[in-house]
Amino acid sequence: MTKNNKKDSVFTALSLLTAFSIPAIAATDAPVWPTNLETPTQNPCVECKCPEIMDDGKYAEEQILSPMRGYHYSELFMICPDLDIAGIWNTTLYNHMASNSRDSIPEELFKNYSNKKAAKEYGAVSVWMEPTRVWTYDRMRVHRGTTVRNFSGLDTAWGAYLPAKAIGKEVVTYKVVDVTRDSTFWFDARKPIWVLDAPDGNVYVNQSVTDESGGYEGLDTLGERFKKLPEGWKFRKVMLDDTPLTINGLTTEDGRKNVWKVMQDEFHNSYSGCWKNKAGESSCHFRP
Numbered sequence: 001m002t003k004n005n006k007k008d009s010v011f012t013a014l015s016l017l018t019a020f021s022i023p024a025i026a027a028t029d030a031p032v033w034p035t036n037l038e039t040p041t042q043n044p045c046v047e048c049k050c051p052e053i054m055d056d057g058k059y060a061e062e063q064i065l066s067p068m069r070g071y072h073y074s075e076l077f078m079i080c081p082d083l084d085i086a087g088i089w090n091t092t093l094y095n096h097m098a099s100n101s102r103d104s105i106p107e108e109l110f111k112n113y114s115n116k117k118a119a120k121e122y123g124a125v126s127v128w129m130e131p132t133r134v135w136t137y138d139r140m141r142v143h144r145g146t147t148v149r150n151f152s153g154l155d156t157a158w159g160a161y162l163p164a165k166a167i168g169k170e171v172v173t174y175k176v177v178d179v180t181r182d183s184t185f186w187f188d189a190r191k192p193i194w195v196l197d198a199p200d201g202n203v204y205v206n207q208s209v210t211d212e213s214g215g216y217e218g219l220d221t222l223g224e225r226f227k228k229l230p231e232g233w234k235f236r237k238v239m240l241d242d243t244p245l246t247i248n249g250l251t252t253e254d255g256r257k258n259v260w261k262v263m264q265d266e267f268h269n270s271y272s273g274c275w276k277n278k279a280g281e282s283s284c285h286f287r288p
Contacts, residue, residue: 041059042147043056048147049121049122050080053080054083054087056145057161059145059146062143063141063142063143064139064142068137069134069135070102070134070135071104071135073091073104073105074130074133075088075130076089076127077129077162079124079127079164080123081123083164084164084165086166087161088159088162089159092104094148094157095109105154113129118151121152132211133268136194136207136208137186141184141186142182142183142184143181145158145159159181160179160181176262177263178262179261181260182257184246184248185246187246189243190239190240191240192219192237192240193205193245194219194237197234197236199232202261204272204274207270209267210267210268210269220237225267240288245284245285245288246284246285247260247283249283250281260283274287
């Protein structure tokens with residue numbers, strides 16, 4: 001755990017009341033967020049390595065974070081030996097410097113990060129830190145791990161699972177994968193969103209944009225810069241009207257809960273899908 005973590009622990013505890021507080025929301029703005037607020041518990045395995053570290057998802061607490069649009073972060077993907085799932089750990093809320101409380105992966109720390117070192121520390125088959133990025137939604141309800149894990153100098157918390165076969169050294173682009181996370185993404189009314197339309201009619205809403213692709217300011221011209229966009233896919237900007245957009249996970253036909261359809265483009269920007277399960281439920285309360 002880094003020297004910054006004592007301050008970060010205070011920041012996390014105060015996040016619902018101060019810098020990440022949510023203003024009052026009228027009941028008519030959007031559907032009620034699903035919630036399963038529980039008493040936080042800590043993973044008793046403080047010095048866990050593979051495979052026990054994957055149990056971090058069992059020790060999670062519900063948090064509501066806002067404002068998130070433009071917040072700088074990254075996610076780490078880990079595959080442990082003999083497991084068919086990979087874990088995702090997120091830097092959000094940690095590693096802040098006094099100069100910027102909205103940057104959880106400052107260059108001063110990230111420049112010393114090493115995937116190989118992190119994999120060796122935890123006995124992993126592979127570890128991959130995705131390109132640094134910012135969130136493009138405004139608010140998030142998330143079930144996050146309560147145990148802080150330090151990977152090669154960067155503090156993180158568990159956030160999701162996905163199939164290990166979905167990633168190699170990095171996430172495959174333009175491939176939709178199932179991600180399991182108990183979350184809600186909220187895009188404020190009267191703000192822009194950016195989406196990819198798939199040939200099958202599903203819509204994928206951008207949730208984060210990488211620094212290498214031009215960051216938030218470069219989203220309006222992103223579609224002009226695609227070189228590998230599959231045939232039939234289209235990129236567009238949508239200005240929301242008076243209704244905010246929310247995205248949730250769904251229960252699949254085989255009983256898996258909180259499943260999201262997620263993909264990345266050629267610049268590693270991430271998107272969450274608006275899709276329907278066999279029961280007719282939709283992950284988005286309207287199609288943007």
